[in-house]
Amino acid sequence: MIEIVKINTSDLELGMYVSGLDRPWLETPFLLQGFRIETAEDLGTLRRFCQFVFIDTEKSSQQEHALRRKVRTQRPRIPRQTMFPTRQLKTYTDSADWAEEFPRAETAVAELSSGIEEIFQQAAGGAALDVVRVKRSVEPMIDSISRNPDACIWLARLKQQDHYTYQHSLGASVWAVALGRQLGLPRSDLRSLAIGGLLFDVGKLRVDPELLGAERQLTPEELQQVRNHVIHGVEMIGATGLMNTDVIAMVTHHHERHNGSGYPQGLRGDEIPIFARIAAIVDCYDAITSHRPYARAISPCTAIKMLYNAKDLDFQAELVEEFIQAVGIYPAGTLVELSSGEVAVVVAEYRTRRLRPRVMVLLDADKQPLTSMRTVDLLHETEDASGRPLDIIQALEADAYGIDMTSIRL
Structure with missing residues (x-):
């Protein structure tokens, strides 16, 4: 019998099948909605982004059977080279900051x-x-x-x-x-x-x-x-x-x-x-x-x-x-609200860490303009001035709080 159980991420183990999160899937690095925990990196990522998740016990306990069933029922992902059979594809890397x-x-x-x-x-x-x-x-x-x-x-x-x-x-x-x-x-x-x-x-x-x-x-x-x-x-x-x-x-x-x-x-x-x-x-x-x-x-x-x-x-x-x-989820130029209450604009997107870009803070926690804007690298700065976790909590509309994006100068 299929049973879905809620479990703290601190109690997760390899082989468990994650069927749901405590937040929208698109607010995490996971592209697939439902996956088996295969590596320690998977465990670390889940613990970093979620406090609890939902585990499908049948798929967790019957891994091989569930995997075969999943392969039969889901459309296989088409590889890039299959989409472009006559092209010689390459891997681009950033050559400039x-x-x-x-x-x-x-x-x-x-x-x-x-x-x-x-x-x-x-x-x-x-x-x-x-x-x-x-x-x-x-x-x-x-x-x-x-x-x-x-x-x-x-x-x-x-x-x-x-x-x-x-x-x-x-x-x-x-x-x-x-x-x-x-x-x-x-x-x-x-x-x-x-x-x-x-x-x-x-x-x-x-x-x-x-x-x-x-x-x-x-x-x-x-x-x-x-x-x-x-x-x-x-x-x-x-x-x-x-x-x-x-x-x-x-x-x-x-x-x-x-x-x-x-x-x-x-x-x-x-x-x-x-x-x-x-x-x-x-x-x-x-x-x-x-x-x-x-x-x-x-x-x-x-x-x-x-x-x-x-x-x-x-x-x-x-x-x-x-x-x-x-x-990315928050492309460069996106207005965001931080957990500190401050409002910032995304300056650079880390394509390997989509939820922790570099941002320029425009408004303070009271949504008042700062006299001098400052840059925060969320990849490295994980706490605010009070020692609380510092994260993006939501994206804002382009003109939120009367901000004129076209007037921003770096």
Whole structure:
């Protein structure tokens, strides 16, 4: 008989099967909801993040039987190399720290932002897309993310909220390259992801702006006009003579969904080109974490949970999990509240310790601005001034307590 028991983490042993935690799974480093404790490292991690957990006694006592049953009933995880059979994947390591990379990232993102705005304005006026300039504009950003993604991720979070189409394209491009780096894709593919991220929504330049910013429910005819941005985008890309099939796939299929519920063709699963599957994730993530005319931005932490819940429904599970690894639960630029009551912004994400990034404290425990901001490295500083545990307790909305993120200067 299946029996679930609550047990203090101090009493855990190897071989026990953890079926539940005393906190949401996404607030821990564990990607899988349910796992067997196999190593001392597993024990240490559980004890660090949880006071108690829930143990499935049947799976704990009948390990081999439970493991065989689990393998039969769960869809096997698709390896990276299987998703990209013709690519030579690599492992990226940070070759620059935050302080070294930030000024280079600022220059790269500023160049990309001004470039894409000018290119889009020209295209909106009837000119052909300047693909040559697009290709040139993305190179410094790709260089920066290859060295260390945190600085560009910070800047993508702080992008201006006006001119949503331009800034959304910039954000999607950054997230796409960050995910490509996580996946180990070569430079040529990072370039395709960067260009595709910039251009997959370019067809919106031919859609009535009033429809794009409408704060009411659209009629079926109006909704179809908005969806036609995909057709417009394909036409605009075709007019440039660009032959990159991965970029074209991102433009054509970034609104397809894993379960077949998307458009324009209702493709499902592996029918959707892999780069379009990536585009769908970054498009959704950047959109819901940005202020739009008809919706407020949500926190990155909440957005990650939404993506996680959409695994194998809207998005391929493996790519969602890789995206979470790429940007973290609290990406650089995220406002957070600490257990001390202070409010801080995440400066650098430790991709191996996702819940303990480096943060800059902006408000004191009474939520009043500090006269001088200070940096706290949660990886090493584990207690506050009173000796109590110092942790992130929640992510905040982008404008919490009236903070203007775009005014923050490091």
